[in-house]
Amino acid sequence: MDLAKIPNETWDDLLNGRMSCQFEFLALQILLARLRMRIMRNPHPVTTYESINEIKDFLRRMDYLPVVHKDLEKIYLKRNAS
Secondary structure, eight states, X not given: OOGGGSOHHHHHHHHTTSSOOOOSOHHHHHHHHHHHHHHHHOOOHHXXXXXXXXXXXXXXXXXXXXXXXXXXXXXXXXXXXX
């Protein structure tokens, strides 16, 4: 699954709690919780932008794991189902 297929608006929705997914990759769950807390403490657009970049960078580094591809597919399908 290519990260480029998932627009920043989707990441924004995921980070701000407007969209939810049940992820298999525990590290992604932990990172998402941390980034959501950061955004809740500082709800500035720059904070969201930096958080989107951080989660995308993390997923690029972990791209070799099959579970990452499964979770990206969940995000993609969830976005297209709405």
